[in-house]
Amino acid sequence: MNKMRILLTLACLLGAIATQAQQLPLYSQYMNNELIINPAVSGTLDHSPLQMSFRNQWTGFNGSPTTYVLSYHKKQKDNVGLGAVLFNDNTGGAINRTGIALSYAYHIPLSNGKLSLSLAANINQYTFDSSELSPNDPDPLIDGSSESSFVPDATFGAYYYTDKFFAGFSVPNLIETPININTAVDNTNSLIRHYFLHTGYKLEVSDNLDLQPSLMLKSIVTTGVQYDLNLRALLKDKMWFGASYRDQDAVVLMYGINHKNYFFGYSYDATLSDIRNYSSGSHEVFLGYKLDVAEVIPQKKDSDGDGVPDEEDPCPDEKGTKENRGCPDTDGDSVIDKIDACPKSPGPAENQGCPVLTYEQKAVVDTAFTNLEFEFGKAIITFDSYTHLDRLGVMLVNNPNMNLTIEGHTDNIGSDEKNMELSEARATAVKTYLTSRDIPEASITVLFYGENRPIAPNDTEEGREKNRRVELTIGFN
Structure with missing residues (x-):
C-alpha cells in the first residue's frame, strides 16, 4: 500500500501540476453546497448556511486524498451576497493545498427569478513535501526536501435561480497563476482554468415529496468534458436520499437529514475506474447549521388570495386591496362595492358611492x-x-x-x-x-x-x- 501511495502522489504531482489535468478536488454532494463550485451562489438562500465537510477519496490505502471544507455565505442586502470558503486538500501527505476563497455576488432581477454575477478572490498555499515519500529506488524528485508556493487566483461565477429552477456557470483558476513547485520537471507549471456548468429543477410530486434532478458538466480544455447525472428525493423537507452517476468514474449513493436548523449528509462513491482494484470507494460527509433563519409565521386562511386573512377581511370571497381591508372597490371611489349603490361609477360616500347629477x-x-x-x-x-x-x-x-x-x-x-x-x-x-x-x-x-x-x-x-x-x-x- 505504501507503493500505491507513492504512485498516487507522483501521479497527482506530475499529472495535476505538470500535465494540466484536473487540479481541483472532486465533490459528490456539491448540490448541497454549491458555493464550493460557484461563488455566485452567495446570498441566494433565505438563510445563511455555515457548513463543514470532509471527503476521503479512494479509501483502502495509506495516503489517499482527503479534503476538508468550511464554508459560509449570506445575503447582505436584497441584491448583494457575500461568501467564504476555507479548504485543505492533501494527497499522500506529500501534496498539500490550503487556502481561502472570498466571494462577492450581485443579484439582478430577471424574468421570474434573479441572475447572480460573482467574482471570488482565491488565496492558495501549495506545498510538496518529498520527505513523506519513501521510494524503493532513488528518484531525483524525491530528495526529502519541501517546497511551498503562494498562489493567488480568482473564480468567476454566474447563477440564475427561481423557486424551482437554477442554472450556473463558473470558471475557477481564472487567472491561471504560475505555481513555482517542481520546476525541475517543468518550468511552466500554472493553475489551469476549469469550467463548471450545473443546472437543476425542483419537481413537486406531492405535498410530502419533491424530486430534484440535476446535471453537472466539468471541463478542462486538455481533458475534455465529464458529466454528473444526479437525482434527489426530499421527504417533507426532513429527509432526503439520492444517487449520482459520474461519467467513467463512480456511482454515488447519498442520504441526508434536516432537523430544525441542522442538516447532515453522507455519500458513498462506488468507484468504476481501474483504481477500484485498490480502492474501497470514497466517503463524503457534511454537517451544517442555518443562521439568520427568518421566523416562520403560520399562514392564515385567505380564501380570495388578496393578502388579507379571512378573519380580518369583511369580504373573504371577493379579492380586494389592503387599503380597503380586502374588499373590492371597482370604481375606485373609496366606497367598497359591498356598500356602494353604484359600484361601477365613482361617486361620493354621502351619496352611497353614486355620482351626483349636475x-x-x-x-x-x-x-x-x-x-x-x-x-x-x-x-x-x-x-x-x-x-x-x-x-x-x-x-x-x-x-x-x-x-x-x-x-x-x-x-x-x-x-x-x-x-x-x-x-x-x-x-x-x-x-x-x-x-x-x-x-x-x-x-x-x-x-x-x-x-x-x-x-x-x-x-x-x-x-x-x-x-x-x-x-x-x-x-x-
Whole structure:
C-alpha cells in the first residue's frame, strides 16, 4: 500500500501540476453546497448556511486524498451576497493545498427569478513535501526536501435561480497563476482554468415529496468534458436520499437529514475506474447549521388570495386591496362595492358611492317628467312630449354608465286590473320610444304599480291628475 501511495502522489504531482489535468478536488454532494463550485451562489438562500465537510477519496490505502471544507455565505442586502470558503486538500501527505476563497455576488432581477454575477478572490498555499515519500529506488524528485508556493487566483461565477429552477456557470483558476513547485520537471507549471456548468429543477410530486434532478458538466480544455447525472428525493423537507452517476468514474449513493436548523449528509462513491482494484470507494460527509433563519409565521386562511386573512377581511370571497381591508372597490371611489349603490361609477360616500347629477342633467330629467303626457285612457305618448324625451335620450347615450327606471302609475278610476295594465303599457311605451333612439334596452328598467302608489288623494280631480304619472329616475351602474 505504501507503493500505491507513492504512485498516487507522483501521479497527482506530475499529472495535476505538470500535465494540466484536473487540479481541483472532486465533490459528490456539491448540490448541497454549491458555493464550493460557484461563488455566485452567495446570498441566494433565505438563510445563511455555515457548513463543514470532509471527503476521503479512494479509501483502502495509506495516503489517499482527503479534503476538508468550511464554508459560509449570506445575503447582505436584497441584491448583494457575500461568501467564504476555507479548504485543505492533501494527497499522500506529500501534496498539500490550503487556502481561502472570498466571494462577492450581485443579484439582478430577471424574468421570474434573479441572475447572480460573482467574482471570488482565491488565496492558495501549495506545498510538496518529498520527505513523506519513501521510494524503493532513488528518484531525483524525491530528495526529502519541501517546497511551498503562494498562489493567488480568482473564480468567476454566474447563477440564475427561481423557486424551482437554477442554472450556473463558473470558471475557477481564472487567472491561471504560475505555481513555482517542481520546476525541475517543468518550468511552466500554472493553475489551469476549469469550467463548471450545473443546472437543476425542483419537481413537486406531492405535498410530502419533491424530486430534484440535476446535471453537472466539468471541463478542462486538455481533458475534455465529464458529466454528473444526479437525482434527489426530499421527504417533507426532513429527509432526503439520492444517487449520482459520474461519467467513467463512480456511482454515488447519498442520504441526508434536516432537523430544525441542522442538516447532515453522507455519500458513498462506488468507484468504476481501474483504481477500484485498490480502492474501497470514497466517503463524503457534511454537517451544517442555518443562521439568520427568518421566523416562520403560520399562514392564515385567505380564501380570495388578496393578502388579507379571512378573519380580518369583511369580504373573504371577493379579492380586494389592503387599503380597503380586502374588499373590492371597482370604481375606485373609496366606497367598497359591498356598500356602494353604484359600484361601477365613482361617486361620493354621502351619496352611497353614486355620482351626483349636475344641475343641467337634473333639469333634463325633470323637464321630461313634467311634460310627459298620454292620450286619455291610452298608452299613446302625445306629440309635445317627444322633444323632451329626445333630450333625455341624448343624455343617456352620452353617459353609458347611467341607467333609467321608468315607473307607471294610475288613479283609482276603473278596475284594479285595467289600471295595472295601463300603468304597464304607458311605462313600456316610454321605453320603446327611447330604445328607438339608440338607448340600450338593458339600461332601462320598467316597473308598474297601477293605482297602488298614489302621491295625492284620489277624491279630487287635481289629486287624480297627479296620480296619473310615469316617473323617470336616473341611476348608475
